[in-house]
Amino acid sequence: MAKSDTKQRILRTARELFATKGVQQTSLQEIADRLGITKPALYYHFSSREDLIRSIVTPLLDDGEQFIARMEARADVPPLELIEGFFDFHHRHRTDMLMLLTELTTLAELGLIDVVLTWRARLTRLVFGSEPTLEQQARAVLAFGGMQDCTMQFPDAPVDELRTATVTAACAALGLSVGPRT
Template sequence: MPRQSDTKQRIMQTARELFARQGVRQTSLQEIADRLGITKPALYYHFASREDLVRSIVTPLLEDGERFLSGIEQRAGVTPREVLEGFFDFHYRHRRDMLLLLTEMTTLTELGLIDVVLAWRGRLTRVVVGPDATLRQQVSAVLAFGGMQDCTMQFPDAPYDELRAWTVAAACDALGIAAP
């Protein structure tokens, strides 16, 4: 018999796959249970609702993102390039779940998760261009961070090192930062 945590992880993995293919609202808990060969009550033992299941999938991403941001904000003398590299690494690590976030904006807005992600962008912008940034600098930061996020998903088969180098260089260009 599988351990409880194994079953929970299997449920989350199956839900990720179905959510990505069909959407959160179009995927029933019964469908997830059927795919796994478990009963719906067994699924409810681990997750009280579809929203609870979605939260369990995106919570590790949110926690990791908060650790990254807090760490950057607390470091003295962090360079914009270090922020960009860390941002790329974070998004590359979580690209599957970020895709879920982007494709399920309505569901995630209802769960209050979009506000968290938008607040991160503001915090990152303040770190990279300062608290008194001009509108032009803020727009450049939005383009840089949004473009970096997109690159981690747009090029899933690109070699990591090459994709990271080109993505960070392009973000530096967008921000007017000299790339090494």
């Protein structure tokens, strides 16, 4: 089996165990046992638990950073496009987001809470300008945090319906008089 195949199997198994048992309650030995490999073989691919968690989270962080940077690079982003794109990002990564949110200690240890808060501040400035009021900042926290929550709260909802409902609610929270495109 190729090195990358084993690494992907480890990531898949770690996600499953982290989601069911929690990150802190899942040992690397347990992951190795589930895969039928030795713990040293697991360490060949990931030097530590933190390295394994970072490998799961990095694609999510990279995707989020790329999305926000693309929006910031444009002169005039329509708020609806920004909101729909942010929903799509969260929907794509909802499984890993849910796993991470159940482990706030792990999030804090990896510095991910600061990343998410920085993203929200950047999105707020994209919608409201460089110096949003406290009310605008509060609206943005409700809208962007709520969008994230909706992708996890309603995992069985048809994605098109969930997208429409979530984007409409986010627009309302932001005080925007735009609705989702049909």
